[in-house]
Amino acid sequence: xxxxxxxxxxxxxxxxxxxxxxxxxxxxxxxxxxxxxxxxxxxxxxxxxxxxxxxxxxxxxxxxxxxxxxxxxxxxxxxxxxxxxxxxxxxxxxxxxxxxxxx
Amino acid sequence: xxxxxxxxxxxxxxxxxxxxxxxxxxxxxxxxxxxxxxxxxxxxxxxxxxxxxxxxxxxxxxxxxxxxxxxxxxxxxxxxxxxxxxxxxxxxxxxxxxxxxxx
Amino acid sequence: xxxxxxxxxxxxxxxxxxxxxxxxxxxxxxxxxxxxxxxxxxxxxxxxxxxxxxxxxxxxxxxxxxxxxxxxxxxxxxxxxxxxxxxxxxxxxxxxxxxxxxx
Amino acid sequence: xxxxxxxxxxxxxxxxxxxxxxxxxxxxxxxxxxxxxxxxxxxxxxxxxxxxxxxxxxxxxxxxxxxxxxxxxxxxxxxxxxxxxxxxxxxxxxxxxxxxxxx
Numbered sequence: 001x002x003x004x005x006x007x008x009x010x011x012x013x014x015x016x017x018x019x020x021x022x023x024x025x026x027x028x029x030x031x032x033x034x035x036x037x038x039x040x041x042x043x044x045x046x047x048x049x050x051x052x053x054x055x056x057x058x059x060x061x062x063x064x065x066x067x068x069x070x071x072x073x074x075x076x077x078x079x080x081x082x083x084x085x086x087x088x089x090x091x092x093x094x095x096x097x098x099x100x101x102x103x
Numbered sequence: 104x105x106x107x108x109x110x111x112x113x114x115x116x117x118x119x120x121x122x123x124x125x126x127x128x129x130x131x132x133x134x135x136x137x138x139x140x141x142x143x144x145x146x147x148x149x150x151x152x153x154x155x156x157x158x159x160x161x162x163x164x165x166x167x168x169x170x171x172x173x174x175x176x177x178x179x180x181x182x183x184x185x186x187x188x189x190x191x192x193x194x195x196x197x198x199x200x201x202x203x204x205x206x
Numbered sequence: 207x208x209x210x211x212x213x214x215x216x217x218x219x220x221x222x223x224x225x226x227x228x229x230x231x232x233x234x235x236x237x238x239x240x241x242x243x244x245x246x247x248x249x250x251x252x253x254x255x256x257x258x259x260x261x262x263x264x265x266x267x268x269x270x271x272x273x274x275x276x277x278x279x280x281x282x283x284x285x286x287x288x289x290x291x292x293x294x295x296x297x298x299x300x301x302x303x304x305x306x307x308x309x
Numbered sequence: 310x311x312x313x314x315x316x317x318x319x320x321x322x323x324x325x326x327x328x329x330x331x332x333x334x335x336x337x338x339x340x341x342x343x344x345x346x347x348x349x350x351x352x353x354x355x356x357x358x359x360x361x362x363x364x365x366x367x368x369x370x371x372x373x374x375x376x377x378x379x380x381x382x383x384x385x386x387x388x389x390x391x392x393x394x395x396x397x398x399x400x401x402x403x404x405x406x407x408x409x410x411x412x
Contacts, residue, residue: 001373001379004143004144005144006142006143006144006145008178009385010218010277012216012218012221012222012224013221013222015218015219016182016218016219016274016275018218019192019195019196019199020199022196022199023196023199023200026196026200026204027200030200030202030204030205036205037142037143037205037206038193038196038204038205038206039109039140039142039147039193039206040107040109040140040147040188040189040190040192040193041107041108041109041145041147041178041180041192042109042144042178044142044143044144049366049369050366053362053366057358057359057362060358060385060387064310064387064389068222068388068389068390069222069386069387069388069389070310070385070386070387070388071216071277071384071385071386071387072383072384072385072387073178073279073382073383073384073385074381074382074383074384074385075111075144075145075176075380075381075382075383076318076369076379076380076381076382076383077144077378077379077380078369078373078378078379078380078381079119079377079378079379080373080377080378081377085143086143087143089122089143090141090142090143092122093122093125093126093129093141096122096123096125096126097126097129097130097133099133101129101133101141102133102139102140102141103140103141103142104270104276112282113321113380115319115321115324115325115327116324116325118321118322119321119322119377119378121321152263152266153263156259156263160255160256160259163255163282163284167207167284167286171285171286171287171325172283172284172285172286172325173207173282173283173284173285174281174282174283174284174319174380175280175281175282175284176279176280176281176282176382177278177279177280177281177282178277178278178279178280179215179266179276179277179278179279179280180275180276180277181266181270181275181276181277181278182274182275182276183270183274183275184274210349210350211350212348212349212350212351214384222388225398225401225402225405226405228402228405229402229405229406232402232406232410233406236406236408236410236411242411243348243349243411243412244399244402244410244411244412245315245346245348245353245399245412246313246315246346246353246394246395246396246398246399247313247314247315247351247353247384247386247398248315248350248384250348250349250350279384281317281350281351281382283350285325291349292349295328295349296347296348296349298328299328299331299332299335299347302328302329302331302332303332303335303336303339305339307335307339307347308339308345308346308347309346309347309348
C-alpha cells in the first residue's frame with residue numbers, strides 16, 4: 001500500500017512564532033529521501049507505513065529536546081496499488097476540473 | 104485576523120475513487136476568488152473567518168446533493184496582523200532551512 | 207443531515223497551559239443547548255451545519271479577544287437520516303465488539 | 310513525555326456503514342492494555358510514543374487485510390511530566406468552568 005500522510009507539528013510553549021521549529025522538521029524530512037511536498041499548513045510524505053512514521057518520530061524526538069508541549073496532526077490516506085500519488089492526485093483533480101488550478 | 108484553513112472533504116459512501124467529488128469542490132473554491140492552494144491531501148484557503156467557512160459550506164451543500172455520508176477535516180491557523188500567508192509561510196521555512204525545498 | 211463535529215481550539219501564544227481558554231469555549235458550548243460531549247482531545251457537537259459552526263465561530267470570536275494566534279482542528283461526520291449520534295455511535299461499537307468499552 | 314493521541318481510522322471503499330471496522334480497531338485497542346477512551350469521533354490513547362503508535366499500526370495492518378483504501382486522522386498532544394491525562398484534562402476543564410459538563 002502507498003501510505004500518503006500529511007502532518008504538522010508545533011510546540012505549544014514557545015510563543016506564536018514557530019517557524020524555526022517547523023524548519024528543523026523540514027530539514028529532517030528533506031534528508032529522509034522520501035517523496036514529500038511542503039504546504040502552507042503541513043507537509044505531505046509518501047512511503048510505506050513504517051517509513052513515513054519513522055520520519056514523524058524523528059521530528060518529534062528532535063522537538064522534544066527543547067519543547068515541553070508538542071501538538072501534531074497527522075492525516076493518513078493509504079491506498080492499494082498506487083504510488084507517486086503526491087503528483088498524481090493533483091493532476092487528477094486538475095484534469096477533472098478541466099482547468100489549471102493553483103497548486 | 105488572517106484565517107488560513109486547510110480542508111479536505113470526501114463522501115464515505117461512493118467507493119474508493121472520490122476524485123470527481125474533490126474536483127467539484129475545487130471548482131467552487133477556484134470560483135470563490137479567495138487565495139487558495141491545492142495540495143495532495145487538502146486545499147488551503149485564506150480570508151476572513153466568514154469568507155472561508157462560507158466556501159466550505161458551499162462545498163458541503165453541493166456534496167450532500169448526492170452523497171449520504173460526508174467526512175471532512177478542517178485545520179485552522181488564525182493570526183493577527185498578517186496576510187498573504189499561503190506564500191509567506193512557505194518562503195519563511197525555506198529561508199530558515201537555507202535551501203530550496205519541494206513545495 | 208445530522209452534522210456531528212469534533213473540534214479543539216487553542217491559542218498558540220499563551221504558553222503550555224491552555225486550560226482556561228478551553229474552559230471558556232466549553233462554557234459557550236454548554237450554553238448553546240446543542241447536544242455535546244467533552245473528551246480529552248476535543249468536544250463533539252451535533253446539529254445542523256449552521257448550528258454547529260455558529261458555536262465554533264463564537265468560541266473563535268471569544269478567543270481572539272485576547273489571543274494573537276489560534277489553531278483549531280474540526281472533524282466533520284455528516285450523515286443522512288440519523289440523529290442522536292453522539293450516543294448511538296458509542297453503543298453501536300460496544301455492541302459490535304461484544305463487551306463494555308471505556309467511554 | 311506523556312503522549313496522548315486521538316485517532317480515527319476508516320475504510321473509504323466499504324460503503325457508508327463502517328461500524329464493524331471501527332469495532333475491530335476497538336478490540337485491538339482494548340487488548341493493548343494502554344489507557345484509552347472511546348468517543349463518538351475517535352479514540353484517545355495514552356502512553357509513550359512507540360506504545361501508542363504500535364497500536365495504531367496494528368489497527369492499520371488489520372484493516373488493510375480487506376480494505377483497499379484507508380483514511381485516518383491522528384491528533385497528538387505530548388507533554389512533559391504528566392500522566393493520567395485522559396482523566397485529568399476533563400477534570401481540569403470542569404473545575405475551571407465551575408459546573409458539571411457532559412463527558
